[in-house]
Amino acid sequence: MARDKGTEWAFTGKYWDSKEKGTYYCAACGNPLFVSDTKFESGCGWPSFYQPVSKTSVIYTPDNSHGMQRTEVQCGRCKAHLGHVFDDGPPPTGLRYCINSVILDFEKAKDAEKKFNDNEK
Structure with a gap:
């Protein structure tokens, strides 16, 4: 899917409704x-996200497939297809x-309180 620019079905991916704190990485x-x-x-x-980790995390390419004009988002390192970016997002970027x-791969944020408590034992 990452190389052939495919898209998974809506509401089926493992992270679409995740509320966990952490960082999302390119699985490729x-x-x-x-x-x-x-x-x-x-x-x-x-x-859905309103901004990437850094300006170089992703790259943008025009996508005129399926009779639409969209902007494809690719991994800034390996150019894997990630999805698309639209201008109907929330502040502060509107994206x-x-x-x-x-x-996507996901790494949970380190639980600082748990780490502190574990060190106190």
Whole structure:
């Protein structure tokens, strides 16, 4: 799917409704892409974010397939197809990165309180 620019069915991916805190990475190469603090519920059925980790995390290419004009989002490192970006997102960017779960890996944020308590034992 990452190389043939496919899209998973809406509301079927493992991260579309995830509320866990952490970082999302490219499943193909491990590049950090998005943090959970920028994830929001868009109602589209795919994980949605309003900004990537950095300006170089993703690249943008025109996508005129399926009779539409869209902007494809690819991994900034390996160029795997991630999804598309639209200009109907929330502040502060006004963008909605609509990303396929299948190309994402996730690492939970470290629980600082648990770590502190474990060290106190």
